[in-house]
Amino acid sequence: MTTPRLTIDLGKIEHNARCVVGFCRANGIDVSGVTKVTCGHPEVAKAMLRGGVGMLADSRLENIRRLRTAGIDTPFMLLRIPALSAVEAVVETVDLSLNSELVVLEALSNAAQRRDRIHDVIIMVDLGDLREGVWPDDLNALVKAASVLPGIRIVGLGTNLACFGGVVPGEDNMHRLAKLADEAEQILGRELEWISGINSSGLELIAAGKMPARVNHARIGEGILLGRETTQRKPWPDTFQDAFVIHAEVLEVIRKPSQPMGERSEDAFGGLTSFEDRGDELRALLNLGRQDIDVGGIAPCEPGAVILGASSDYLVVDVSAATGTIRVGDELTFSPNYSALLSAMTSDYVQKVVLDESKPDDRRL
Numbered sequence: 001m002t003t004p005r006l007t008i009d010l011g012k013i014e015h016n017a018r019c020v021v022g023f024c025r026a027n028g029i030d031v032s033g034v035t036k037v038t039c040g041h042p043e044v045a046k047a048m049l050r051g052g053v054g055m056l057a058d059s060r061l062e063n064i065r066r067l068r069t070a071g072i073d074t075p076f077m078l079l080r081i082p083a084l085s086a087v088e089a090v091v092e093t094v095d096l097s098l099n100s101e102l103v104v105l106e107a108l109s110n111a112a113q114r115r116d117r118i119h120d121v122i123i124m125v126d127l128g129d130l131r132e133g134v135w136p137d138d139l140n141a142l143v144k145a146a147s148v149l150p151g152i153r154i155v156g157l158g159t160n161l162a163c164f165g166g167v168v169p170g171e172d173n174m175h176r177l178a179k180l181a182d183e184a185e186q187i188l189g190r191e192l193e194w195i196s197g198i199n200s201s202g203l204e205l206i207a208a209g210k211m212p213a214r215v216n217h218a219r220i221g222e223g224i225l226l227g228r229e230t231t232q233r234k235p236w237p238d239t240f241q242d243a244f245v246i247h248a249e250v251l252e253v254i255r256k257p258s259q260p261m262g263e264r265s266e267d268a269f270g271g272l273t274s275f276e277d278r279g280d281e282l283r284a285l286l287n288l289g290r291q292d293i294d295v296g297g298i299a300p301c302e303p304g305a306v307i308l309g310a311s312s313d314y315l316v317v318d319v320s321a322a323t324g325t326i327r328v329g330d331e332l333t334f335s336p337n338y339s340a341l342l343s344a345m346t347s348d349y350v351q352k353v354v355l356d357e358s359k360p361d362d363r364r365l
C-alpha cells in the first residue's frame, strides 16, 4: 500500500460516538457530531450517525456540501460564524448556523426570505475564551433586534470555550449561559430549543455532575474521533484513542552521529536547533514530512522510537532503542493528535484508507 497513509477505523469511531452520545444523553444533553477535523469525510460522518449523534456540524460549507452530495440526509449545523459574503450559500446549504453579528443575521434573513425559507440560528455569546461570540452585555440588544427579522428563527444560545483562550467550561460560565438564556427567552417570549454550552472540553464537567440542567446541547468532535476530553486530553472512559493511525515508510536506516558536523547556520525552516551529543544513533528516515502532517503532533507507536525532527518531506527517527529490528521498506505507525489529524486529513499527499468491519479485507494492511 502507498505511504504515507492515514487509516480510519469506522468501527472505533461508531463505538466512540455511541459511548459519548449515551453518556451525554443520560445527562440530558443532545450531541451534534463535529466532522471538520476530517474535512467532512462522509464515511466518518456516517459512523457518527450510526453511533447516535442527532445532527452533524462542520465549520466549512465545502465539507457540508460534500456530505450532502454523499447522500447523507440529516440536519447540518454550520459552526464557523458565516462570512457576510457567504449568506446565500449558508441559507442554501445548512439548516442551522451559529451567529454573533446583527448585520449578518439581517443578510441571512433576507437571503432566506428570497427562498421562502426560515433559517435557524443559535446566537453565540463569548464567555471569556475570546474567539467568537457577542459580548454578554450586548446579548439582549442583539436578541431583541434579531427577533424581528422575518427570515430567521432564533432557536438557541451557545458558547464556545477552550479553543482560543483555553478557558475551561465550569459551573460559573455554564450557569451564566443558562441565566443569559433565561433573559433571551424573556425577550423572545418563548423557550429556546437549544442551550449549546460545550464542545469536548465540557465532558468532565458533566461527569462531575456539575453541568446546569439547562445546558442541553454539545458539539463534539475530538471526544468522538480521538476518544479524549480536551481540558487535559485524558482518554475518555471506554473509548478508543486509535481510530486514526498514520503509516509512513522507512527509506533509510543508517547509524549516524547525534550531532551535525561542520559549521552550522539555519535549518530549512529558519530554525536553529541544538543537538545533544548522545554518541552514534541508529536513525530511520521516513517519508512523512511537514507537507503531510503537523509533525509536532504525532507520537510513534513503536516502543523506544524517538522523533528527532522533520523537514518538508522527511521525518528523522532515532530507532536505537526500538524493540524490533527496523529495515528499509518497513512501515512505522504514529498516533496523531487533533492538530496532526487536521493537517493529515487536509494534505493531498496522505492517502486515506477507511477500515470498515463490513469489508474485512480492508483490515489486512
Ligand SMILES: *Cc1c(COP(=O)(O)O)cnc(C)c1O
Pocket (backbone or CB within 6 Å): 034, 036, 059, 079, 080, 160, 198, 199, 200, 201, 219, 220, 221, 222, 223, 230
Ligand atoms: C470545532 C468546534 C467544536 C468541536 O470541538 P471539539 O473540541 O472537537 O469537540 C465545537 N464547537 C465549535 C463552535 C467549533 O468550532
